[in-house]
Amino acid sequence: MPLAAPDLPQTEVAIIEMTNAFRAENRLGAIAPNAPLHDAAQSYAEYLARTGTFAHTADGRQPADRAGAAGYRFCMVAENIALNQTNRGFETRELAQRTVEGWKNSPPHRAAMLQPHVIEIGVGIAKSDDADPKYLTVQLFGRPESLKYQLNIENRSGTLIHYTLGDQHATIADQTRIRHTSCVPQEISFDVGKVTSKFEARDGAVFIIARGADNALQVSLQGPTASASASTSTASARPVKAVKSQR
Secondary structure, three states: OOOOOOHHHHHHHHHHHHHHHHHHHOOOOOOOEEEHHHHHHHHHHHHHHHOOOOOOOOOOHHHHHHHOOOOOOOOEEEEEEEEEEEEEEOOOOHHHHHHHHHHHOOOHHHHOOOOOOOOEEEEEEEEEEEOOOOEEEEEEEEEEEHHHHHEEEEOOOOOOOOEEEEEEEEEEOOEEEEEEEEEEEEEEEEEOOOEEEEEEEEOOEEEEEOOOOOOOEEHHHHEOOOOOEEOOOOOOOOOOOOEEEEO
């Protein structure tokens, strides 16, 4: 009896469908196929099949490097890989189901599938020349560079201000405006005296540090609505050189 042989392009389509169904179960939006991501995934799947290797850096590059080489201008990239082998072959849906279920049951692969900020996907599959049919699958997730968001900070306070964006500590000199770009919204906090003002920074936000009528430092937000809170804090941010723009 001949071994079952999957239709690889249809298997790729099924993997995308199953991935989007899994995201929907977790209240996340669907992701759309992207040609450069597919090309990068397919090329790497073929490399793994040809060389008998199996790792995210088997070719000496990172997933983002391969996506970039394929023409994908990225803000973020994530990758899943899978190896499936059997002595009886695979049907199309069976190979897709086994691949997706394996990723769902692996915490790091599951996390990539449920990354909330990716919007595009590419899947590539290649068959190795082993005696028993072996299929290498690569799944790439991406968010394009065009969807970076920007926020601005303007210091009118008359003094150096320490702030933290995500896990990065920085300073902004008086009469200085700094622009940051980022792939995803982050928390931003400003150390103003003994008070730390915290915000969820989103696209288009402009934070202005100035002195109020009582000469106390205060932070105001212009642009998109953002949540904010103030709390006493004795910790001070580690100062670094301020820059005009930062990725």
